[in-house]
Amino acid sequence: MAERQWTIGLCWRCEGTEEPVMWLGPVSSEYHGHGPFYACAPCVQRLEELVVEYGARRDT
């Protein structure tokens, strides 16, 4: 599993600032290239749930 590191900054999901956030991957914009998608702990938790649901659907 890739190493995940927390840093302090902006959550790109809920837009909370000065939060411990984790880099989850690049975001691609139609017009503006790429940006780093950071998410705070509650948002990471929610995204984890969505990934689990996505994986469950994919298996059916």
Ligand SMILES: [Zn+2]
């Ligand atoms: Zn957040």
